[in-house]
Amino acid sequence: MSDAHKVLQALGDATRRDMVERLTDTAMSVSALAAPYDMTLTAVGQHLAILEAAGLVKTEKIGRVRSCSLNPAGFAVLDIWTKARRSTWERRLDALGDILDGPS
Amino acid sequence: MSDAHKVLQALGDATRRDMVERLTDTAMSVSALAAPYDMTLTAVGQHLAILEAAGLVKTEKIGRVRSCSLNPAGFAVLDIWTKARRSTWERRLDALGDILDGPS
DNA sequence: ACAATACTCAAGTTTTAACTTGACTGTTTT
DNA sequence: AAAACAGTCAAGTTAAAACTTGAGTATTGT
Numbered sequence: 069m070s071d072a073h074k075v076l077q078a079l080g081d082a083t084r085r086d087m088v089e090r091l092t093d094t095a096m097s098v099s100a101l102a103a104p105y106d107m108t109l110t111a112v113g114q115h116l117a118i119l120e121a122a123g124l125v126k127t128e129k130i131g132r133v134r135s136c137s138l139n140p141a142g143f144a145v146l147d148i149w150t151k152a153r154r155s156t157w158e159r160r161l162d163a164l165g166d167i168l169d170g171p172s
Numbered sequence: 173m174s175d176a177h178k179v180l181q182a183l184g185d186a187t188r189r190d191m192v193e194r195l196t197d198t199a200m201s202v203s204a205l206a207a208p209y210d211m212t213l214t215a216v217g218q219h220l221a222i223l224e225a226a227g228l229v230k231t232e233k234i235g236r237v238r239s240c241s242l243n244p245a246g247f248a249v250l251d252i253w254t255k256a257r258r259s260t261w262e263r264r265l266d267a268l269g270d271i272l273d274g275p276s
Numbered sequence: 277a278c279a280a281t282a283c284t285c286a287a288g289t290t291t292t293a294a295c296t297t298g299a300c301t302g303t304t305t306t
Numbered sequence: 307a308a309a310a311c312a313g314t315c316a317a318g319t320t321a322a323a324a325c326t327t328g329a330g331t332a333t334t335g336t
Contacts, residue, residue, distance in 0.1 A: 073189060080184015081324080085177060092257050099282065109283070111325050132282045132333040140262040146254050150247050153196050158244040185294080203312065213313070215295050236303040236312045 071123065072149035075142050078122035083107075084115050088124060088138070095137035098127075175227065176253035179246050182226035187211075188219050192228060192242065199241035202231075 079085055087101060102112035116136065119125040124142035127134050154162070183189055191205060206216035220240065223229040228246035231238050255263070 073186065076180065076183040076189060077186075079180040082177065082181075083324090085180060088257060097282080107324085108326060110285085110327085113284070114324080129283085134283070138257070140258055143254050143258055143262075147251070150250050150254065153192060153242070154244055154247055155196065155242050158242075158247075161244075187294090201312080211294085212296060214297085214315085217314070218294080233313085238313070 071145045074122040075124060075146050076149070078118050078124055078142075079146075081115070081118075084119055087112075087115060087119065091125060091136060091138045095135055097133045097135060099133075101136055175249045178226040179228060179250050180253070182222050182228055182246075183250075185219070185222075188223055191216075191219060191223065195229060195240060195242045199239055201237045201239060203237075205240055 079088070083105060086104075090096075090101065090104075098109065098112060098116065101116070102109050105112065116125065116127065120127060120139075122142055123139055123145065125136055126139040127136045129135075151159075183192070187209060190208075194200075194205070194208075202213065202216060202220065205220070206213050209216065220229065220231065224231060224243075226246055227243055227249065229240055230243040231240045233239075
C-alpha cells in the first residue's frame with residue numbers, strides 16, 4: 069500500500085477526518101481528542117494509530133500523556149497525488165490560473 | 173456530509189482510487205473500466221455512482237454505452253481541504269515555496 | 277503507600293460497506 | 307425478428323472496519 073493510498077484510506081473515515089480537523093487548530097492529548105466522541109478511548113487510540121501510520125498525525129508520549137499533533141508530511145503526499153490525478157487539460161488550466169492569480 | 177468529506181470517503185476505497193487513476197489517462201466505458209477487476213459489472217456500477225456523487229467522475233450515456241471521465245471539480249475540492257488542514261506555520265512555508273518555485 | 281489518571285493490549289462483537297445474484301430495460305448487430 | 311451487448315435495479319450475502327469489553331502497565335497526585 070502506497071503512502072497516498074494509506075493517507076486516503078485513513079481520511080475515508082468521518083471520525084478520523086474530524087480528528088484531523090480538530091488537530092489543525094491545536095495539539096492535544098489522546099483524552100482531549102477523544103472527548104467529543106461517543107466511543108471508548110480504545111477506539112480513539114485505534115483511529116489515532118491509523119492516522120499516525122498514514123503520516124497525518126505525529127504523537128509523542130511524555131510521562132503518562134501522549135500529545136497528538138498534525139504531521140504536514142501526510143498532507144504533502146496527498147497534495148502530490150491530487151495534482152498527478154488531474155487530466156492534462158486541467159493541469160494546463162491550473163498552470164494558467166497560478167500565473168494569473170499568483171501564489172495563494 | 174460536505175463535499176470534501178464525500179470526496180475523501182469515495183477515495184477511501186482501493187478499487188475506486190484505481191478507477192480514478194485509470195481514468196486519468198483516458199475516458200472509457202463502464203465495461204472497459206470494469207475489465208481489470210475480479211468483480212461484477214454491478215459492483216463497478218456501484219463504485220462509479222459513489223465517485224460520481226463525490227464529483228470525481230462524470231459520465232454520459234450515449235446509446236447503450238456510458239462513457240466515464242474524470243471530473244476535475246472533485247479534485248479542486250480536495251485541494252482546498254488539504255490546504256486548509258495544514259498548520260499556520262506550514263501554510264506560511266507553502267506560500268514561500270510557491271513564490272520561490274513558481275507555478276508547477 | 278494508595279488511589280486516580282492516562283493510556284495500552286488482546287480478543288471478541290457489531291455495524292458498515294463491498295459485493296453477488298437473478299431478473300430486467302433499452303440499444304445495436306445480424 | 308432474434309440474438310447479443312451494455313448497462314441497471316432490488317434484494318440478499320459476505321467480508322472488512324469500527325467499536326467494545328475486560329483486562330493490564332506506567333505515571334502522577336494525595
